[in-house]
Amino acid sequence: MTTRTAVVTGASSGIGAATARHLAAAGFHVYCAARREDRVSALAKELDGTAVRCDVTSPEEVAALAEQVGGTLDVLVNNAGGAFGADPVASANADEWRAMYEVNVIGLMQVTRALLPALIASGAGVIVNVGSTAGRIAYEGGAGYTAAKHGTKVVSETLRLELYDQPVRVCEIAPGMVKTEEFATVRFGGDQEKADAVYAGVAEPLVADDIADAITWMVTRPSHVNIDEMVIRPRAQAAQHKVHRVFP
Known part of the structure; x- marks a missing residue:
């Protein structure tokens, strides 16, 4: 049997790195793509995959x-x-x-456009766009990010309509509160105190492996089964603004 192949963008850390590991464990040869070549090179070596330096905003x-x-x-x-x-x-x-629109929407479009012929040629391709619960609700201070992630959601919906007669499934996963080593720190420009406050008092936020496990499940369903969208949150997060926190 021919080894199945997968491309994971943003694979240098967090959800991307975890997804690459889970897909490799499921038998995929993974192309680990990200801007930080040193990190994806180490990851690809670990997984016996292929490292590709790729800034998704660069044609x-x-x-x-x-x-x-x-x-x-x-x-x-x-x-x-x-x-x-x-x-x-x-x-x-x-x-x-x-910058948020470029990476979350334009970058997603450019990668999808470039790889779509290969996905169609496989006869049973799957696209998973990593969105966010921020793509479903607005909150104060989040307009730029929520606008971009609403874009991710709408691009996913449009792709599904445009590819309805092609052998390609289009899925979106929309995580809520996921604690990774970089996301909040980057958002707050390296201010670790602000980043830590996002998860303060939350005993069990989601982690990257939770999302990677869900993505792997989505792409390994039978080829006639399309998981249009999966919204996934930690139990402690009832809504964007409603989070159970316990402080000593």
């Missing part, structure tokens, strides 16, 4: 990724993304908004 690097993958691909996990800043609209930083 040239995305084209190089597609060339390396070749003619067929079974799974694409569009995980590269991020949140930058938490200012209200009245004092929003336009560059941060542009």
Whole structure:
């Protein structure tokens, strides 16, 4: 049997790295794609996969990724993304908004566009776009990120309509509170105190392995089964603004 192949973008840390590990454990040859070449090289060596330096906002690097993958691909996990800043609209930083849209929407489009022929050629391709519960509800200080992740959701819905007669499934996973080593720290510009406050008092937030496990389940369903969207939160998070916290 031919080994199934998967591309995971943003594979240098967090959900992306965990997803690469879970897919490799499930028997996939994983193309680990991210900007930080040293990290994906180490990960690919660990998994016996392939490391690809790829900034999803760069058309040239995305084209190089597609060339390396070749003619067929079974799974694409569009995980590269991020949140930058938490200012209200009245004092929003336009560059941060542009950066969020570039990676969460334009980057996702560029990678999907480049790899779609290979996904179709496989005869049973799967696209998983990593969205967010922020793509379903607004909250103060989150307009730039929620706008970008609403974009991820709508692109997923549109792709499903456009590919309805093709052998490609289009799925979206929308995590809520996931504690990873970098997401909140990056969002708050390296302010560790602000990053830690996001998870303060939450005994069991989701972790990257929880999301990776769910993604692996989604892509290994029978080819006629499409998981349109999966919203996944920790038990402690009833809604974006309703989180059970316990302080000593």
